[in-house]
Amino acid sequence: MKCTVFISIFSLLMITQLLLYWHVTLKNNKYLLIVLFDGFRWDYLNRTETPHFKSIINNGVYATEGLNNEFVTSTLTNHWSIVTGLHPESHGIIENEMFDEEINKTYIPLYRDKNAHNDPRYYDTGVEPIWVTNQLQRADGRSGSIMWWGAENEVKGIRPTYHMPLDLNVDYYFRIDEMIRWFTLSKPINLGLLYFSEPDHTAHLSGPDSENVTQMIKYADDLVGYLIKQLKDKDLIDTMDVIITSDHGFASVSRTRLINLDKFVDPNLYHMVHYTPVAAIIPNKGMEEEVYNKLKEHSEQNHFQVYKKSELPERLHYKHNKRVTPIIAIADITYSFISRMPEDNFTQAGNHGYDNKYHDMHPFFMAFGPSFKQNVKVKTFFSVDLYPLMCHLLNIVPQPNNGSMDNVAVLLEDEQSHTGSIYSASYLIYLLIIAVIILVFTSFNYGYRKCPFNPKISTTRYYSQLPS
Numbered sequence: 001m002k003c004t005v006f007i008s009i010f011s012l013l014m015i016t017q018l019l020l021y022w023h024v025t026l027k028n029n030k031y032l033l034i035v036l037f038d039g040f041r042w043d044y045l046n047r048t049e050t051p052h053f054k055s056i057i058n059n060g061v062y063a064t065e066g067l068n069n070e071f072v073t074s075t076l077t078n079h080w081s082i083v084t085g086l087h088p089e090s091h092g093i094i095e096n097e098m099f100d101e102e103i104n105k106t107y108i109p110l111y112r113d114k115n116a117h118n119d120p121r122y123y124d125t126g127v128e129p130i131w132v133t134n135q136l137q138r139a140d141g142r143s144g145s146i147m148w149w150g151a152e153n154e155v156k157g158i159r160p161t162y163h164m165p166l167d168l169n170v171d172y173y174f175r176i177d178e179m180i181r182w183f184t185l186s187k188p189i190n191l192g193l194l195y196f197s198e199p200d201h202t203a204h205l206s207g208p209d210s211e212n213v214t215q216m217i218k219y220a221d222d223l224v225g226y227l228i229k230q231l232k233d234k235d236l237i238d239t240m241d242v243i244i245t246s247d248h249g250f251a252s253v254s255r256t257r258l259i260n261l262d263k264f265v266d267p268n269l270y271h272m273v274h275y276t277p278v279a280a281i282i283p284n285k286g287m288e289e290e291v292y293n294k295l296k297e298h299s300e301q302n303h304f305q306v307y308k309k310s311e312l313p314e315r316l317h318y319k320h321n322k323r324v325t326p327i328i329a330i331a332d333i334t335y336s337f338i339s340r341m342p343e344d345n346f347t348q349a350g351n352h353g354y355d356n357k358y359h360d361m362h363p364f365f366m367a368f369g370p371s372f373k374q375n376v377k378v379k380t381f382f383s384v385d386l387y388p389l390m391c392h393l394l395n396i397v398p399q400p401n402n403g404s405m406d407n408v409a410v411l412l413e414d415e416q417s418h419t420g421s422i423y424s425a426s427y428l429i430y431l432l433i434i435a436v437i438i439l440v441f442t443s444f445n446y447g448y449r450k451c452p453f454n455p456k457i458s459t460t461r462y463y464s465q466l467p468s
Contacts, residue, residue, distance in 0.1 A: 042066025
């Protein structure tokens with residue numbers, strides 16, 4: 001009798017896990033698309049009519065005050081935080097330009113030099129972006145990236161299944177068409193990452209408050225309208241979760257608000273990896289105290305702060321990384337550093353990268369699809385929270401990260417079931433195998449001594465039930 005109960009319990013466990021596996025598989029028969037408009041500030045939608053964005057707000061979820069993004073509020077840093085859920089000090093992409101002593105070469109972003117050959121170790125640090133996790137954990141995990149920063153690099157020996165490299169001349173509508181094509185292949189992707197360089201490019205040239213940027217906001221709205229139409233035409237709209245966001249906001253800058261560091265310290269005493277608005281400074285050997293003290297002396301009256309690496313505020317989640325330079329100077333918002341150049345050579349009208357405490361540095365966020373509630377607004381959350389949210393939508397187990405699913409669960413239709421609901425197919429298969437081994441062992445052990453069943457019956461049937 002005890003044997004029968006014991007075997008029944010294990011049989012029930014097997015059946016339960018199989019049902020759970022089938023439930024998760026059916027439930028997760030959805031796709032995820034991440035759309036990022038570079039430099040789309042949290043409040044841009046208040047400036048002009050955007051019917052397609054407004055439709056998403058009414059039929060999806062929306063952060064009314066945008067996202068709390070990462071310092072530095074730059075493009076590469078925040079792209080990598082979104083797809084890893086990590087602060088810059090943990091993932092290592094600390095700026096658009098950076099220097100690693102072990103690599104002994106400055107990282108040059110492709111927008112500065114499209115032919116730059118950067119050492120793969122800058123990105124391949126043991127951190128796992130979401131497309132790698134998607135392709136490792138799911139048998140049907142296939143990812144597509146269109147110009148997403150960082151996706152051009154091999155990480156853990158893996159790149160996205162499909163990848164369109166950075167080319168700012170590629171038509172935006174063509175990018176959408178290509179992404180839709182990947183989602184409709186015979187073996188489609190289940191994760192897409194789609195990047196647009198506007199309105200960032202225009203805001204740098206014309207300023208974030210310019211009419212040119214307003215036109216770019218309207219253009220972004222047109223693109224979203226086209227995307228939604230394509231999703232409907234290809235019968236993807238009912239199975240596609242779409243997140244639309246940005247990496248950072250923007251602030252106006254001008255020649256009237258320049259901080260010429262050469263007035264305070266001899267530029268021959270240091271090397272600067274990144275100039276503005278965060279100056280990453282490597283003093284010459286033996287010159288750290290002199291360079292730091294001279295900058296510190298003039299900082300408070302000249303609209304910037306200066307820190308030794310060890311002094312950087314913990315709230316920035318920045319200083320605990322080997323790539324952070326010995327001295328960091330941070331300009332107040334709207335101010336810019338210059339060095340070794342005349343003021344007339346400064347041509348920017350807008351910039352980002354400032355302290356993320358400034359609201360103007362924050363990006364926007366909205367989402368829609370079968371997994372999201374409708375007409376739900378939240379005030380804000382952290383950009384690193386997007387990572388566990390995306391993992392939940394893809395039904396993959398997140399890697400260690402700084403985000404929190406609790407912060408974004410309110411956005412989901414299955415709000416109450418997010419905790420502990422993420423299972424991977426491999427995990428379930430392993431659990432089933434263990435259960436079957438114990439069941440078979442127990443059956444033989446008790447069968448020969450106590451259980452009234454024929455020991456000659458083959459146990460192959462137990463293994464034939466395992467999912468392939």
